[in-house]
Amino acid sequence: MYDLVIVGGGIIGVSLAFKLAEKGFGKILLVERNYLGSGSTFRCAGGIRASFTSREHIVLMKRSIELWGELKEKLGVKYSRSGYLWLTYREEDLEKVKGYMRIHHMFGLDTRLVGEDFVKEVAPYVDTSKMVGALFDPLAGKASPFDSLYKQFLAAKSLGVEFLIGKEVTHIDIENGAAKGVLIDGEKIPARNVAVTAGAYSVYLLERNGIKIPLTPVPHHAALTEDFGRLFDPLIIDVASGAYAVQTFHGNVLMGVDVEEKPFGELSVKLAFLEKVVSVWSKWLPWLPNVNILRYWPGYYEVTPDHHPIIGPVMPIENLYIATGFSGHGFMMAPVVAEEMASWITSSRPRSQEAGNLVLSRFEEGKTVKELAVIG
């Protein structure tokens, strides 16, 4: 009998396993149907920031950033507080980021407007000749998705967590309104608690148990160049298009931008994405057309109606917990989500009020999260 079965071996599930194992919480089994990180974690950019525009995101991400620092100290995870830099070349975009900045300051985040000299210092290979201004967030940063998942996996394993990889949980075993375990290949694996951390795929899993969650997988795309020495430290954002680019710890440039996609659409590649992402970034990175693209892949954002995650119990079913719906921010939130989920599982309550606002029942009760300001 397990004390907890975790369904889904992405960064959320693995972080939760490590967090609970560290606390000495009983017997844990994590089940991953493909390979660890194969859903969304290993497709993500690895950016980490607290500079959002809702109380819930800002408060939780401030805590998550503290915990990222602890993970670096404890496990040597590749994490760096190298900042986020929002680049603008139009006055209207600069006004927009000034609006964001006012919200950040309300919550004690030290984002600030920076000029050409500063940008040249932290991002020597960004062309500032068309820039009208930029916003910098010094608390933000980046981590390696591979390194942070694998180090927590190895640490959790050495603390006794069992990993079942390549097997699929087909159903949650629910009897008399309480989770009693999971089903794998028609066989029952009994457990006192079940946590679903299956990202976009959580919606399909819970559907088989007749549980509907307001979660929509939406395809997004990312491309990677060959690797170079230091180009730019912060994750950079082109405010006009919303495109991002980050130099990975290995030295490659990873870039993404929105292209038109259908909810529940299949993960398939589009030449139009490569055209758009190269053309947007060539404005700021004039050398980009001359370097090689090595790989390009799609992945899901699992989006909720208020673009905030679902964290906590699946009421009214007892002993069933869920953490999904990160709407593109799951990787950065993983440490704080693991902490909040551990609190729910061990003491039936969230650690912070902001996390308590993110329970699944908020959608039925009409208590969805409000953005502090709608800008632009």
Add this chain to the structure above:
Amino acid sequence: MCERVTVEDVERAIDMGFRDVESLKRYLRIGMGPCQGRYCVPIVLGILSRKLGVPIEKLSYVVIRPPLEPVPARLFLRVKKDV
């Protein structure tokens, strides 16, 4: 192998619990260099097959991501319509 990975590194990683080629790729960076795994992935599959005692044809290959070989980014600026 490329990315300066040795056979010993691969064997050690398998012992640590990385038992499929997709995980070995991401743990060791095999197959992430300029050839995108054309040279090393078959070698890694051979080691994996021997270590796990599973015939090589039963092991799956890594998912191939486009473009199939490194392509200068400027070519994508000339895309006129999606295919």
